[in-house]
Amino acid sequence: MNVILASASPRRRELMGLFHIPFEIRVADIDETMDSARAPFDEVARVSRLKAMAIPREAGDVVIAADTIVVCDGAVLGKPTNPEHAAAMLRRLSGRSHQVMTGLTVARDTQIKTVTEVTDIHFRALSEREILNYVATKEPMDKAGSYAIQGGAALFCTHMVGDYYNVMGLPVCRLWQLLREMAPDLMGDNV
DSSP: OOEEEOOOOHHHHHHHGGGOOOOEEOOOOOOOOOOTTSOHHHHHHHHHHHHHHTSOOOTTOEEEEEEEEEEETTEEEOOOSSHHHHHHHHHHHTTSEEEEEEEEEEEETTEEEEEEEEEEEEEOOOOHHHHHHHHHTSGGGGSGGGOOTTTGGGGTEEEEESOHHHHHTOOHHHHHHHHHHHOHHHHGGGO
16 A cells, blocks of 8 residues: 655645655646636646546555645636746735635545635735845745745735645645545554
């Protein structure tokens, strides 16, 4: 039996270490395009499920897949395409609230569970200089919504309601609950 994380994200890999269970990385090769006519809450769940189902597995293997998006006023803010795009997203988030949504899927044999975890975040008003300086660090360039809460954007967040780790890309509390339910044999004394 293997535990497989269907993600190349270094943040997800780091967070999986909190479980103290051996796991391997297998990246799902799927089309992650979301349907803008559907609710982001549902779409992020659909993409995480597609990722999990795209991973070859044997009997007893546990596959964990996640997809994270930032949503502001119903619009999905993905990863920026260039520094100007990153700055535009940060301007949009400045002085406002938004949601971070992670679709999380755990699959084992015929059991497949998919949930969407939502964390509400509020950013203080950001100056143009702060935005440009942050973009210049290049930290926003591979992050949904153009920021990393565990990095420089920690200085932007005035309050948060929900799972901090969800904002990093893996809602560990919800994952622990799913693993306890679907794979108690993996959890040892943590059950």
